[in-house]
Amino acid sequence: MKKPVSKADVRAELQLEVERFLNRGGEVESVPRGVSGKDPGDPPLFLNRRLFTEPPLPRTPVPEVVAAIDARRMLNLRRRPVRKRSRLPQPRRKIIYDDFGEPLRRVWVEED
Numbered sequence: 001m002k003k004p005v006s007k008a009d010v011r012a013e014l015q016l017e018v019e020r021f022l023n024r025g026g027e028v029e030s031v032p033r034g035v036s037g038k039d040p041g042d043p044p045l046f047l048n049r050r051l052f053t054e055p056p057l058p059r060t061p062v063p064e065v066v067a068a069i070d071a072r073r074m075l076n077l078r079r080r081p082v083r084k085r086s087r088l089p090q091p092r093r094k095i096i097y098d099d100f101g102e103p104l105r106r107v108w109v110e111e112d
Contacts, residue, residue, distance in 0.1 A: 091108045
């Protein structure tokens, strides 16, 4: 398994590249704070970038694969028999409270 590159490794590599650049005679230009590298009159970058520059590739039809996927989907979509619920009223437990909100007893009530 390949070891992921850590931030410390990236920093060390960047420092080495800067030192090599300076040793070869390169200079670092200091830019005052608050100055932007982008001209305010330029259009936004996302308007200049062209998307989908390659021509569309031809698609390869695979009807047997599509048919197998559709068959599996139809198996899942089939309705399973649903248990019919009884239409007869079912008794329900109800708690009777006193005037102070304390429970007194539980009773079974048949409601529609």
